[in-house]
Amino acid sequence: MNDRVVIDPLICHGKPVIKDTRILVSNILSDLASGASVTDIIDNYPSLTNEDIRAALDFGSELANFECFTYEISK
DSSP states (O other), X not given: XXXXXXXXXXXXXXXXXXXXSOOBHHHHHHHHHTTOOHHHHHHHSTXXXXXXXXXXXXXXXXXXXXXXXXXXXXX
């Protein structure tokens, strides 16, 4: 993981956020997937930088590289 994305159980229920913010990485990725530009996202979240958005993309990319994971199916 990079130093711009943090996971803390006391911040946003432990969901990944950009360091020193409560901006969810998932919100950034969703905005990008919906066609928002980096400029649009920074306009909506003025505390973000280009590097923060790249860090969110990097984080999402790392998650997509997992080949397998363990989970339980609830019955």
